[in-house]
Every structure is written in structure tokens, then in C-alpha cells.
Amino acid sequence: MYSYLYSAVIHGVMAEMVKVEVDISRGLPGFNIVGLAGKTVRESAKRVRSAIINSGFEWPVKKITVNLAPGNINKYGSHFDLAIAAVLLECSGQIKIKNKENKFFAGELNLNGNINHVKGVLSMLLTAAENNYLQAVLPGANQKEAVLVKNLNPYLLKHLHDLNNLEAAAKRSGFKPKSNNDSGLNYPELSQIRGQKSAKKAVVAAAAGGHNLLLIGPPGCGKTVLAESIVKLLAPLNKKELLETASIYSINNNLNELNLKKKYRPFVAPHHSITSAGLIGGGQIPVPGEISLAHNGVLFLDELPEFKNSVLANLREPLEKKKIKIVRQQGSYYFPADFQFLAAMNPCPCGFAGVKDRDCNCSERDIVRYQQKLSGPLKDRIDLQIEVLPLKKDEILYENSAAEEINYLKKIKKARSMQAQRYQDTGIKNNSELNLEEIEKYCQPSSSAKKVLEQAYESLKLSVRGYIRLMRVARTIADLNSNPQITETDLIEAVDFRWYAEKSEMLL
Structure with a gap:
């Protein structure tokens, strides 16, 4: 008997989709996980077994092989628990998962079958959405991440037995959004x-x-x-x-x-x-x-x-x-x-x-x-x-x-x-990203400002980098003053910022 579901693994800040395959066959009873599974993933065998039994399901007393594909990517994390348990239950005929090719699974299991919060879910959901997955089966505690991705329909579960009927479980779970801690409101004006x-x-x-x-x-x-x-x-x-x-x-x-x-x-x-x-x-x-x-x-x-x-x-x-x-x-x-x-x-x-x-x-x-x-x-x-x-x-x-x-x-x-x-259409977001060529194009000073620039060069001993930084700041000050061209006043204020650095012996 063979079945499969989909999960993901984090690599850096991006996620890669993982196909979780299960084969149940005759032979000496055992549970093996292959596919470059890390220690946390290998430990899931005992968590999944206890969770399945304590949730009222039967554990297949047969030879069970779990493969995490592709096999050339290291797999780590306890979030594979839910996918492994779900595909094993479906493979043994105890549950039926509709449209499984469009579903994504992630969640950690307790020994009693409760489904715990897992980290990194948002990256996984974004990758799943990019790969045209339409539904995500997740722990209820990950609701905050689930609501941020608009193209996925989340099923938020509390317990493993909720897999019997995903639609009904998602409706009766009644998860309420947690109040945000309003981070940032304490910053001063x-x-x-x-x-x-x-x-x-x-x-x-x-x-x-x-x-x-x-x-x-x-x-x-x-x-x-x-x-x-x-x-x-x-x-x-x-x-x-x-x-x-x-x-x-x-x-x-x-x-x-x-x-x-x-x-x-x-x-x-x-x-x-x-x-x-x-x-x-x-x-x-x-x-x-x-x-x-x-x-x-x-x-x-x-x-x-x-x-x-x-x-x-x-x-x-x-x-x-x-x-x-x-x-x-x-x-x-x-x-x-x-x-x-x-x-x-x-x-x-x-x-x-x-x-x-x-x-x-x-x-x-x-x-x-x-x-x-x-x-x-x-x-x-x-x-x-x-x-x-x-x-x-x-x-x-x-x-x-x-x-x-x-x-x-x-x-x-x-x-x-x-x-x-x-x-x-230039790829530049703000003035701080301007290089020398772009400064010559976008940071033209007025005639009176050129005289100030010459004086600044002599008094501050500007290098090429110092000149670039000075003109970046002058361009921003001109924008703050709604001046299309850098004026004498704009440049003097930019030079003042350089003068403070010189007074503090921190001139670049």
C-alpha cells in the first residue's frame, strides 16, 4: 500500500517543497524514515506512533517505510509529524483525504495527539502558494501566519483526530485571532x-x-x-x-x-x-x-x-x-x-x-x-x-x-x-543608493551651489567617497525643501552635517 502528501523544509529563509511518501508492506514490523532525515525527523517515529494510538486510531503492525523526497536535501524539524501521521493513516485506510495533491501539511504532534505550533510556517505557506497548492493543514496556533497568505485556504486543527473530517474540524475549532502586542507603539514621536x-x-x-x-x-x-x-x-x-x-x-x-x-x-x-x-x-x-x-x-x-x-x-x-x-x-x-x-x-x-x-x-x-x-x-x-x-x-x-x-x-x-x-523604472529606491554616475545625472547643483561645493572640497578635503556621500545628503535635503535642483542652502546644510563629523574627529 502506498500513499503520499506534501510538506516543506526551510533552507535559509526560503522553503522547499517535500513529498512525504509512505509504503506499508508485509514483513518484519518496523518504522524507517529515509531521504536525508535529520535527528528531529527520525525522532518523529515515536511521537507519531503514540499520537496515532492515543487519538483512537490503529497502528499498522507491518513494515512501514517513509520517504522524504527529494533525497538530496537535508530534512529537519518536528513539523513533519503531522504529514507523516496523516499519510500513514490514509495509506492504512483509516481516513480519506480529498484533493491531497493540492494540500500542504505542517505541524508537531504531542504524544496525546495534540498539534503544536511550529516555526517557519509562513515561508512554507508562501512557497506552497507559489507552487499552486490551494489548501494548508496547520496547527491552530499558527493562525497568525495562515491569515497573511491570501491564496491558501487554511484548515486549523487542534488534535490529530480532526483529520477524520477537515471541513467540520476547521469550522468548530473556533480559533480567534490573538491580539497583537502593538509592537512599535512605545517608540517616541x-x-x-x-x-x-x-x-x-x-x-x-x-x-x-x-x-x-x-x-x-x-x-x-x-x-x-x-x-x-x-x-x-x-x-x-x-x-x-x-x-x-x-x-x-x-x-x-x-x-x-x-x-x-x-x-x-x-x-x-x-x-x-x-x-x-x-x-x-x-x-x-x-x-x-x-x-x-x-x-x-x-x-x-x-x-x-x-x-x-x-x-x-x-x-x-x-x-x-x-x-x-x-x-x-x-x-x-x-x-x-x-x-x-x-x-x-x-x-x-x-x-x-x-x-x-x-x-x-x-x-x-x-x-x-x-x-x-x-x-x-x-x-x-x-x-x-x-x-x-x-x-x-x-x-x-x-x-x-x-x-x-x-x-x-x-x-x-x-x-x-x-x-x-x-x-x-531605474531600480533605485532612495537617494542613499546613488553611485557617482547617478549623482552626476540626478544631483546637479545650481551655479551658486557649485561655489559652495568648491569651498567644501578645499575645507573638508573631500575624497571621491566623501563627495558621493555629501551629494547624496544634499539631494535628500533638496527633496525635503521641494527643490528640483540642489540649491546653495541645501548644500550648506549638507556640509554642516559633514562639519559635525569633523568636529568630532570622525570625518571619513
């Missing part, structure tokens, strides 16, 4: 932050043009809260980006950290003690790291010099290529890493170098050594470097104008609209 006009302009420019940003200042001046405020300035995730990001979070089993209702972009802020594997991804079977969790969102590294140099060096490739490649003996894994990079640091170990009315206990050698923890290649990839100064008395005691937020959002939306129109 930029208008609520007191003072820091120059730093706010830099955050707005970073949000409008997709620029990487480094905030340099003493403790308590508001660097972290400025970085967090960018979340509500960024455009919401579109449908494609939402599915991409949610599938990564589903693999890491932390989908609740995303705000699926508000569609806020992810804001990931790892601790400085993080390892390279934790940041870029890794493990015996590689899983996404923090940079992949920040895909389509923001990666924020607070206290940047406190991170290990080897960890920071791993950021070079993803910042350039927007993805990371991890190689293992069983193959290569690609993880997406298209994020906006924000960082904050103190000017010295004690934090008060150059701060008025505060004493710095650090020697010049300590300050230089502290700042040199940031490598040149990493600094080369940061367009904006801003000095954040301590607040004055009036800025601390008196509130800001309530109209600021509206102006920020309106200007950012207008700037994004200008970029979308300018780069239509």
Missing part, C-alpha cells in the same frame, strides 16, 4: 523630543533618503531616543515587504515582535555583547541573525565602540550587498539584510570630551584609541555623522511646539514622492 534641532534634521534626512546615521554625543543627551523616533517617520511596510519580514520572524519564532496591524518597520537594537553568529546568523543549521531581523527596517547599534571589532567587521558585506552568505558543509545559505544602519557612541570612554562645563578624565591617547575602534571601511558606509550636544536649561524645562511632527511627516512624504518619481 520626534516632536516629543526636546531641543536637538540639528540632530532632528539629520534624523528626518535619514528617514527621507534612507541614509545611514551615526550620532556622537555625551551620555544623556538623547542619542538613543532620537534613533528610536525614526520608526514612526519611515513609510509603513508594503505587502511584499511585510511578507518578507514576517517570514523571517516566523523562522525565528518571534512573529509577535512585529506590529502587523500598523505595519511598522522593524527596529532591532542588539546588545554590544552579541556574537558574530548572533548578529549575521549562524548555527549548525543556520538561522537568521539580527541583521536579517532588521531586513526592511532599522538596525541600531548603541555604544558602537563597545562591540567587538570582529563583530562590526561582519557588517561590511551586508551594508554593501544587502544580504549575507553563510557557508556550511551541507551547503550555502543566503539571508536578506537590506536595513538602514543607525549607531550611537560617546566621543570618549568617559563620554564628556569636548563638552562644556564637564571634565573629561580621558587622555588624548585614550580618546584616539576609543574612536579608532571603528574601522575606516565601516565609517565609509555612513552618510551622516552628527554631534549631539547636551540640552540647555530652556530646552529641558519648556516643551516643543505641537506642530513639529506634522511638518516632519509632510516633508518626508513629499521627499519620498519626489524620489519615487525621479527613479521610476
Whole structure:
């Protein structure tokens, strides 16, 4: 007797369809799984047997062979339990599954037959939909992932005996959507932050043009809260980006950290003690790291010099290529890493170098050594470097104008609209992606701005990379000011951002 069903296996952040075949024949009773099955899959034999018996079904006392095809792909994960149990019950004639060629199965079984939540279901569902599967049989606890894929009809089950009648079981299960934790609602509004006009302009420019940003200042001046405020300035995730990001979070089993209702972009802020594997991804079977969790969102590294140099060096490739490649003996894994990079640091170990009315206990050698923890290649990839100064008395005691937020959002939306129109059909998303050739095409300065550019070249000793970064920022500032051409005022403001970097001895 032979039968089959379909499941999937995660490879990186993508899923590959797997055909689960069962053959029940005469011979010495036994249960064998073939097809490059990992330890977790091989252990499913005992879980499936106990679940079938405790659900009121009979265990076939015959020779049972399970094959997971194709045989050249490593299979791992407890989500194969449900598919193996279902195809075995159908093969032994205890249940009948209609239209099985259009059904996808995933779920982990308890010994009593209950079906548990499994991670990575969203990636599997997206692959199943691409391969024209119409129905998915899943644990009820995976409802949040199931409702995100519109082309699949989900059957959400609580127990293995629900396989007797999928339609009836799905109707009476009565799963209610879990309330979202409203992740992101606690992030501050930029208008609520007191003072820091120059730093706010830099955050707005970073949000409008997709620029990487480094905030340099003493403790308590508001660097972290400025970085967090960018979340509500960024455009919401579109449908494609939402599915991409949610599938990564589903693999890491932390989908609740995303705000699926508000569609806020992810804001990931790892601790400085993080390892390279934790940041870029890794493990015996590689899983996404923090940079992949920040895909389509923001990666924020607070206290940047406190991170290990080897960890920071791993950021070079993803910042350039927007993805990371991890190689293992069983193959290569690609993880997406298209994020906006924000960082904050103190000017010295004690934090008060150059701060008025505060004493710095650090020697010049300590300050230089502290700042040199940031490598040149990493600094080369940061367009904006801003000095954040301590607040004055009036800025601390008196509130800001309530109209600021509206102006920020309106200007950012207008700037994004200008970029979308300018780069239509070019593959460029925002100003931060412009190269030298594209800068010469899209970033033409006015005659008066050219004089400012010449002066900036002399005073800042601009390299080619410095020139590119300066013009990227100037283009964004011009967009924020609704200027089709870069004006003198736009370029002066962009140079000011470079001047802050020079004052902090962080000029690229």
C-alpha cells in the first residue's frame, strides 16, 4: 500500500517543497524514515506512533517505510509529524483525504495527539502558494501566519483526530485571532523630543533618503531616543515587504515582535555583547541573525565602540550587498539584510570630551584609541555623522511646539514622492543608493551651489567617497525643501552635517 502528501523544509529563509511518501508492506514490523532525515525527523517515529494510538486510531503492525523526497536535501524539524501521521493513516485506510495533491501539511504532534505550533510556517505557506497548492493543514496556533497568505485556504486543527473530517474540524475549532502586542507603539514621536534641532534634521534626512546615521554625543543627551523616533517617520511596510519580514520572524519564532496591524518597520537594537553568529546568523543549521531581523527596517547599534571589532567587521558585506552568505558543509545559505544602519557612541570612554562645563578624565591617547575602534571601511558606509550636544536649561524645562511632527511627516512624504518619481523604472529606491554616475545625472547643483561645493572640497578635503556621500545628503535635503535642483542652502546644510563629523574627529 502506498500513499503520499506534501510538506516543506526551510533552507535559509526560503522553503522547499517535500513529498512525504509512505509504503506499508508485509514483513518484519518496523518504522524507517529515509531521504536525508535529520535527528528531529527520525525522532518523529515515536511521537507519531503514540499520537496515532492515543487519538483512537490503529497502528499498522507491518513494515512501514517513509520517504522524504527529494533525497538530496537535508530534512529537519518536528513539523513533519503531522504529514507523516496523516499519510500513514490514509495509506492504512483509516481516513480519506480529498484533493491531497493540492494540500500542504505542517505541524508537531504531542504524544496525546495534540498539534503544536511550529516555526517557519509562513515561508512554507508562501512557497506552497507559489507552487499552486490551494489548501494548508496547520496547527491552530499558527493562525497568525495562515491569515497573511491570501491564496491558501487554511484548515486549523487542534488534535490529530480532526483529520477524520477537515471541513467540520476547521469550522468548530473556533480559533480567534490573538491580539497583537502593538509592537512599535512605545517608540517616541520626534516632536516629543526636546531641543536637538540639528540632530532632528539629520534624523528626518535619514528617514527621507534612507541614509545611514551615526550620532556622537555625551551620555544623556538623547542619542538613543532620537534613533528610536525614526520608526514612526519611515513609510509603513508594503505587502511584499511585510511578507518578507514576517517570514523571517516566523523562522525565528518571534512573529509577535512585529506590529502587523500598523505595519511598522522593524527596529532591532542588539546588545554590544552579541556574537558574530548572533548578529549575521549562524548555527549548525543556520538561522537568521539580527541583521536579517532588521531586513526592511532599522538596525541600531548603541555604544558602537563597545562591540567587538570582529563583530562590526561582519557588517561590511551586508551594508554593501544587502544580504549575507553563510557557508556550511551541507551547503550555502543566503539571508536578506537590506536595513538602514543607525549607531550611537560617546566621543570618549568617559563620554564628556569636548563638552562644556564637564571634565573629561580621558587622555588624548585614550580618546584616539576609543574612536579608532571603528574601522575606516565601516565609517565609509555612513552618510551622516552628527554631534549631539547636551540640552540647555530652556530646552529641558519648556516643551516643543505641537506642530513639529506634522511638518516632519509632510516633508518626508513629499521627499519620498519626489524620489519615487525621479527613479521610476531605474531600480533605485532612495537617494542613499546613488553611485557617482547617478549623482552626476540626478544631483546637479545650481551655479551658486557649485561655489559652495568648491569651498567644501578645499575645507573638508573631500575624497571621491566623501563627495558621493555629501551629494547624496544634499539631494535628500533638496527633496525635503521641494527643490528640483540642489540649491546653495541645501548644500550648506549638507556640509554642516559633514562639519559635525569633523568636529568630532570622525570625518571619513
